[in-house]
Amino acid sequence: MATPTSRESSEMKEWHLKGQALEMDWVKALDVADAMSCFEESRKEHPLKVLVLYGSLRTTSYSKLLACEFARILERLGADVRMYNPAGLPVKDDVSENHPKVVELRALSQWSEAHVWCCPEQHGTITAVFKNQIDWIPLSLGSVRPSQGRTLAVAQVNGGSQSFNTVNTLRILGRWMRMITIPNQSSVPKAWTEFDSTGRMKAGSLRDRVVDVAEELYKFSMLLRDHSAFLVDRYSERKEKQEKGRLLSQAEKEAEKKTDVAATG
Known part of the structure; x- marks a missing residue:
């Protein structure tokens, strides 16, 4: 399948850094050689295709900032990353299947081999913005299953103390979408204290966990992607x-x- 076009799939993607921000990027300094070592030839011939989704339309969206960090780390690992912007996606109905934002989302899901889902916790669960995206990805399009067999990493951000309600809900959604959800996950409490004024995640154990999750998704995906059709054959x-x-x-x-x-x- 051809690479889907997207407002964020251009050469300069939204999470790409320039100038001094690029020079000071902590992701560039990550030692991830061990995670890539077993997949060197496969990585060069066929970069892992990763779709990143986030669950907020706010101007300052910490789920989007976290999603951008995942995108940078996965690119550092050698993945081909796309991020979907949910702004303008209509609420799920039975008349909007040809809406450009719906077509874009479904094409990206079909193109992908792995997903990262980053969602804020709202009233103890996922946001409507995020659920609407999943609602628009059908379990089947004819004989094509747009999410079946993909690997999945889940993450959440919280305005207050740490919780796992959202990642638990995301795991349920992943199972329902017939995806293979990795064991590790990320939950960022008091997200407004964990990002600096430039939108980058501050050094610490929570940031290290994000790197852990990205590495684990990459490893699981590279190991399983050539066998996913066999694993989900029913x-x-x-x-x-x-x-x-x-x-x-x-x-x-x-x-x-x-x-x-x-x-x-």
Whole structure:
């Protein structure tokens, strides 16, 4: 599949740094050679394709700042990273499938091999902004499953004390989307104290954990991506393809049930 176009998929991506900010970038100094060592040839021939999603439209969005740090670290590891901007994405309905923001999001999901989900905690759970993005990624588009078999890393930011409500919810979503969620995760309490005035994460154990999560996602993804189709292959789907010629959409299955009920009624 061709690389999807995106406002943030241009040559100068939003998380890229320039000038003095680039010279002082802590990510450049990371010793990640061990994480890349087992995948040198594969990394050069086929960089890992990572989609990063965040869950806030605020001008100062700490989930977006955290997402940008993940993007920088993953690029340092050799990944090809895309970040989706949720601004302008319509609320999920049954008439907006051809909206440019919906088309862009679905294309990025199909293109990707791994995801990073960064979401703020709002009222003890994920935000509507984030859930709306997942709602627009269907479990199937014809016979294509846009998220099945992708690896996933989850992270959250909190306005107050540390919580794991959001990452736990994100794990449930990842399972429902048939993704392989890595064991490690990141939760950043009092996020407003963990980023400096330039939007960069301050040195400390919370930043180290973010690097840990990015490395782990990279390792799991590189190990599993060539085997993901085998790992998620299901007897029920093979049977459906044999009987129907392809995987049916949920709407087609419901229509088939109604036809069967009418025929036997």
